[in-house]
Amino acid sequence: MKILLPTSTAGSLPKPSWLAQPETLWSPWKLQDEELIDGKQDALRLCLQDQLQAGIDIVSDGEQTRQHFVTTFIEHLSGVDFEKRETVRIRNRYDASVPTVVGAVSRQKPVFVEDAKFLRQQTKQPIKWALPGPMTMIDTLYDSHYKSREKLAWEFAKILNQEAKELEAAGVDIIQFDEPAFNVFFDEVNDWGIAALERAVEGLKCETAVHICYGYGIKANTDWKKTLGTEWRQYEEIFPKLQKSSIDIISLECQNSRVPMDLIELIRGKKVMVGAIDVATHNIETPEEVADTLRKALQFVDADKLYPSTNCGMTPLPRRVARGKLNALSLGAHIVRKELSNK
Structure with a gap:
């Protein structure tokens, strides 16, 4: 029985305080060696439990086993x-000290496959797994080898495809690629970014998603958002080409954002993961607020293609807040499901 408006999260969920520093991005681990492996698995189980208790339909690992959504894969x-x-400018917004590409990049062994198998053993629910997209990966590095963003992106796409195929074999139902860089480098996205993403999903039979957001609720991002004016129309630049791509699901930010809802019309026919939870605030949405966002989205996406979700990851939030937001997402989707079935 396929559920209408299946809920999920866009990515990370807060880590328990015994594993890593709460409410902190890139937080170092508090455990090591065997204890760290056990600790990550315990955190993964807890995070799954939180999602199941909140009634989330498509569950994830909440990125409990990784420090950062991009660099943990690259490591x-x-x-x-x-x-x-080297210090580079990330997404034209803030400076960060990043590792250097010194030679040909390759994947010697699986990165997240064991974690995915572990999650698969714990639940019968559909599983979504997030990987960094090729363009966002190159934007988080200093390249002294390929000297070409496009060449490096194609190499990463091949590597991601290897990982994605093994994740699919481990029982993952949806593989999501995080591409916040798609909101910034429009020409590159249209020239080769979407093509590189399609290379990453080549040959997959499971569903594929691309998540394009305006970032975590950190200062560099909230400051940048203030410069974008009253309407955020970034998606307009890339949606027409994404609509023609082989990606199944497009994940975007809607709650408390200045993205005009009617832009979703540009990806008509695709499944849409609608961000109905704002991750940049500690205020917990009411189910009615979530329902309202979903109703607005339903003007531009068919009900059988709408996947209620969060705007972005929730690592920087307190666990209590994240749990409250998961509950609101679930209850809000339930309200709209009921309205649809009464029609």
Whole structure:
């Protein structure tokens, strides 16, 4: 029985305080060796429990086993030197010290596959797994080898495809690629970014998603948002080409954002993961507020293609707040489901 308006999260959920510093991005681990492996699995189980208790339909690992949504994947690849760091401008917004690509990049072993198998053993619910997209990966590195953003993106796309195929074999139902960089480098997205993403999903039979957001609720992002004016029309630049792409689901930010809802019309025919939870505030939405966002979205996307979700990841939020938001998402979707079935 396929459920209408299946709920999910866009990515990360808060980690328990015994595993990592709460409400902090890139927080270092508090455990090591065997204890760290056990601790990550315990956190994964707790995070799954929180989602199931809240009634989330498509569950995830909440990124409990990774420090960061991009670099944790890159750490497992050869050709990148984490000791050799350079400062680069990330998504034209803030400076960060990043590792350097020093040689040909390749994947010697699976990165998240064991974690995915572990999650699969714990639940019968559909599972969504997030990977960084090729363009967002190159935007988080200093490249002294390929000297071409496009060349490096194609290499990463091949590597991501290897990982994605093994995740699919481990029982993952939806593989999501996080591409916040798609909101910034429009020409590159249209020239080769979407093509590189399609290379990453080549040959997959499971559903594929691309998540394009305005970032975590951190200062660099909230400051940037203030410069975008009253209407955020970034999606307009890339949606027409994404609509023609082979990606199944497009995940975007709607709650408390200045994205005009009618832009969703540009991806008509695709499944749409509608962000109905604002991750940049500690205020917990009411189910009615969530329902209202979903109703607005339903003007531009068919009900059988609407997937209520969060705007972005929730790592920086207190666990209590994240749990409250998951409950609101679930209850809000339930309200609209009921309205639809009464029609």
